[in-house]
Amino acid sequence: MNNDFQNWASSCQARIEAFLEARLPASDCVPERLHKAMRYSVLGGGKRVRPLLSFAAGELAVADVERVTIVAAAVELIHAYSLVHDDLPCMDDDILRRGKPTCHVEFDEATALLTGDSLQTLAFELLAEKRIADAAETQLEMITQLALASGSRGMAGGQAFDLDSVGKMLSLPELEFMHIHKTGALIRAAVMLGARCSSYLRDDQLAKLDHFAKCVGLAFQVVDDLLDSEATTATLGKTAGKDAVNNKPTYVSILGVNQARELAEKLQHDAHQALNEFGDSALRLRQVADFIIKRKF
Ligand code: GRG
Numbered sequence: 001m002n003n004d005f006q007n008w009a010s011s012c013q014a015r016i017e018a019f020l021e022a023r024l025p026a027s028d029c030v031p032e033r034l035h036k037a038m039r040y041s042v043l044g045g046g047k048r049v050r051p052l053l054s055f056a057a058g059e060l061a062v063a064d065v066e067r068v069t070i071v072a073a074a075v076e077l078i079h080a081y082s083l084v085h086d087d088l089p090c091m092d093d094d095i096l097r098r099g100k101p102t103c104h105v106e107f108d109e110a111t112a113l114l115t116g117d118s119l120q121t122l123a124f125e126l127l128a129e130k131r132i133a134d135a136a137e138t139q140l141e142m143i144t145q146l147a148l149a150s151g152s153r154g155m156a157g158g159q160a161f162d163l164d165s166v167g168k169m170l171s172l173p174e175l176e177f178m179h180i181h182k183t184g185a186l187i188r189a190a191v192m193l194g195a196r197c198s199s200y201l202r203d204d205q206l207a208k209l210d211h212f213a214k215c216v217g218l219a220f221q222v223v224d225d226l227l228d229s230e231a232t233t234a235t236l237g238k239t240a241g242k243d244a245v246n247n248k249p250t251y252v253s254i255l256g257v258n259q260a261r262e263l264a265e266k267l268q269h270d271a272h273q274a275l276n277e278f279g280d281s282a283l284r285l286r287q288v289a290d291f292i293i294k295r296k297f
Contacts, residue, residue: 051072
């Protein structure tokens, strides 16, 4: 990672952290335990790759950074909620997330359930409370876009498919379908919501950006599967090797390590190609895509 990108990413991460810190209810605000758990699950952790994608897309679209911060925070809150619920005993049953005990371990299951619920609704509160697009109709479309990406036709649906696939042999198209929903939909929303904070880009340009986001979303998951099979729990800050233990179909179990790595590289290439017409103005988006694909944790 070069210094210029590192500095840019750090400033975006600091911006999103400060915004979330200010917008999450204070720990001493009743009900204290729930608010503590919400702050515990969101603040001071994670790579913030979805906010980075929103900021990079916002830069391409010459969007107001205050608006982009709101959509980046909303997407990150949905992501944080999904992690809290995914770690619950009724789902992945994990004890470690972002290098610390999972929310239900640190607090309790009921609090973790309510934490996820409350983070999700806070995301939509943020999108509805201030102007984030030039036209009111666009803002409503953006809210709908995040709802669709998060719900049963997006991330939650992908998770249902995932739970159902344990112990089964999926075909590559089935695996792709699952991940386009489970992880890809929110990554796509992060990019598109960032871009739609301004009306600078034409529809055909937004379509190119959407294709970029689809490639990055899938590449994210291929890399996640590779890391789960190759990295350590200490590096990842979450339990490594769980896919094999849980008998989950992954890109590694279906393609093997080498072909999975080749697929990640092909998706990286396709993602770059989708941005060709934007030239230098898409530099940050290319850099975030490369960061996602080359990451070690
Ligand atoms: C519970 C509705 C519901 C959905 C859960 C996304 C998801 C669906 C579960 C997360 C479980 C998981 C490990 C998915 C694989 C990809 C993924 C989302 C990894 C974690 O994202 P990172 O690497 O995490 O961006 P950080 O901690 O950096 O934010």
